Amino acid sequence: MGSRYSFAHSDPHNAFITICREAEYGEGPLSGIPVAVKDNISTAGIETTCGSNILKGYIPPYDAHVITLLRSAGAAIVGKTNMDEFGMGTTTETSAFGPTLNPADPTRAPGGSSGGSAAAVASGMVPMALGTDTGGSVRCPASFCGVVGLKPTYGRVSRYGLIAYANSMEQIGPLAENVRDCALLYSVIAGHDPRDGTSLDLPAPAPLKPEIAGKRIGVPAEFFGEGVDPAVASAVRSGIDRLEGLGAEIISCSMPSMQYALAAYYVTSMSEASSNLGRYDGVRYGTAPDFVRSWHDAYSHIRKTGFGEEVRRRILLGSFALSAGYQGKYYAKAQAARQMVRNDFARLFKTVDMLAGPTMPCVALPLGETSDPLSMYLADILTVPANLAGVPALSVPCGTAHNLPVGLQLIGQHGAEDEILSAALAFEEGSA
């Protein structure tokens, strides 16, 4: 510590909830690099709200493990980025702090839920940022804003200090202007942490080099199924042709469990959310309860006024899915479907090194257009399988559709971040 970074940018896209104008930094691989952090990652002494009114004013007394690692690596933490409330959204419009605008077209949403992190990178405010990905929340905004985003293998990055939404699926991941910066930030945050019971103890990430020649890349037909915008599909198919041109072998394949993936994801994530968000009672932190009311009355009231509509909807649906008489129909079936997704990936990875397809079925949506919750959920169909199975996946820009950025998604085997980052680098640089 000792040096200070002055962060002078204005924030025309509302990418940040909190800006730290003067940030300390030290020596290390990220020395003096301004890094933005999604507002659901605990930062000692810096307000952390998860984009929610219920946590307005909450100052974490400790740093998340990734923040400790960022500080040790010399990074200057310049602020906390806007997000869908508790990560529940695909547009960053459910934030209590107003929507973030997409730098590629400010009339459109940046995607979500890590929309603030993606917009901060895409607008050039910072070269790299941390997001979190529970069902696509790093990859979706990376795709919509035209930046690179990685969801690591489940357990690769410590979740200690990440405020939980659906803990069996979420991972902290890097977003950056290019693959090299994304890999650099990933190399800083990856590693074992005994304070996260699901943390993996794996070797450190390998040095990054472009490598795609000879790789077998599977393209499941279901990734180009119903609901994928033909212009997006065309941009991604051109990207896959470029992978082939760089020496990759493209193999058509099938992933039948895709038909269940979205429902399995939403039942699971809502169920976990209904439990995780039970802690917001205003007693230990956050907006204070009305001490005159009785317990349940005060609790119901604070959760009605403190949570936004989407968060309340998901807590209610999760509570319903876990309630007596419905567990077998929803939660148990969702876990069986989740295992089918894992089995599909395991089967495919016997014959291919990685999978490729669109990150999102569409381009960035106009602000204010997603009022129907189910249609918003459907946009996550291509990103949720990686979270259900815990495998790593990234989004790298692969051109445009309707003059808006399109992301190519590469999905790897458990622990194969190095392999998909190397492939993405070769793709980005146009060299094998």
Add this chain to the structure above:
Amino acid sequence: MVSKEDVAHIATIADIGVDESELELFTDQFNAILDYFDVLDSVPVGGDAAPLRANVFRDDEVVPSLPHDEVLMNATDPEDGFIRAPRVI
């Protein structure tokens, strides 16, 4: 199909206040979303689809925790080192 009464019941269980005016909207949305979830009815049970999961517990070792004053720093109006909560009965 869930009814307005079902949604109101869940809201009570989950301690989530819901206005009468919101009940109808939530009920309609729940039915649309639950209809979509019905795809899970056709998931085969048993066999390869059986979830391969087990709980794994760590040893319960005592480690240092946060200082008392830092734990309380976000609580509203703590009293004599204790947090305050609404009355239970």
